[in-house]
Amino acid sequence: MNTLMVNSINQHMDEIIERWIKRMKEEKGERFFHFMPEHLVEKTSREFAELMTTNIQEKATIDADKINDFTEKIVRFGWAIKFVNKAIDNFSNVVFELLEEHEIITNENLRGFITLFSNWIDPLRESIIDAYSSEWERTVSLQKIALQELSASLIPVVEKISVMPLVGTIDTERAKLIMENLLEGVVSQRAEVVLLDITGVPVVDTMVAHHIIQAADAVRLVGAKCMLVGIRPEIAQTIVALGINLQEFTTKSTLQRGMQAALAMTNRAIVEVEAQ
Incomplete structure (x- = not known):
């Protein structure tokens, strides 16, 4: 089941990313996907998709360095933590729907795939949000120090x-x-x-x-x-x-x-x- 899911995601990755971008553009208050250059949106979206599939293989571990690099970038782009959470949800939903369309997920194996998705998405979400929170706190701290240095000179x-x-x-x-x-x-x-x-x-x-x-x-x-x-x-x-x-x-x-x-x-x- 896991191998079939991995192969299907890799085979339809372009379609998954296209659908995911479309959903992210529909999010209320969204700015990044509308105002950033198309090549940057495409590059960031592929990096996000690659990040989301790092631990999908059985016994695969989450790549902490890759998560830290990506969260540093999206903090700089101004993604809010609510937006990050919605990005994870949308990606998961797009993949699930696509697997249903290709009849990889059926009524007979639905329960097994729900468990598989939970084991895939939940730890990844926790790792991304933890890394995001740490990076955001670090950024705010650096900004605060810079503001203090700039605004208290005689x-x-x-x-x-x-x-x-x-x-x-x-x-x-x-x-x-x-x-x-x-x-x-x-x-x-x-x-x-x-x-x-x-x-x-x-x-x-x-x-x-x-x-x-x-x-x-x-x-x-x-x-x-x-x-x-x-x-x-x-x-x-x-x-x-x-x-x-x-x-x-x-x-x-x-x-x-x-x-x-x-x-x-x-x-x-x-x-x-x-x-x-």
Whole structure:
């Protein structure tokens, strides 16, 4: 039974892949099969079909390296775990239906083939999803590290004035990194005024405000002044509604206005010079 099934799948692999691609294109919210180049869809589909048949032979083992390589690729392509699960289901259903059409699966041997499919698909599904989850966690972790490194730098703009643009959600871990970079930067750059730009922070709640206040207090302890800039109208409303006290801050709506105020604090100003 197993040999007959393997030979039939290998014989009709092109038809199986064609039917599988068609079903994947019909999935709700599907983007990969519609927007990727045809040659890439074809290549990825064949790799998936090859992966799905790695353990179909009797006593065959699952190729962990092949699974890891494929899951790394589909995570990069943006496949969701729900989509991966649906891909496995669709492939299994296409194979089952094709074997029925060619009368390899009949009423007489149906129970045996159901057991065979279960022994084939279930462990493969578990291995693929486990590998996918691990790869996804690794990718998210790397992205988080990259975001932390990119969005917590103190940038010297002019002498005595530095800017720290904050991007994304600020949690406790990021707040600690911001504090460390801020203090080290203030000392090494000999900054007198620091502008914390929250234009790229989507939400300012009590916890985020607490972290910002802590950072400002730390800056004052090393002899510099801290200014909060990039306060959008919706952020201002949230701050007022939450009763967050920012009275000890100098606040400005934009980075440009913040720079003008910072220059004034350091006894400088932007002066227009007429062309000679």
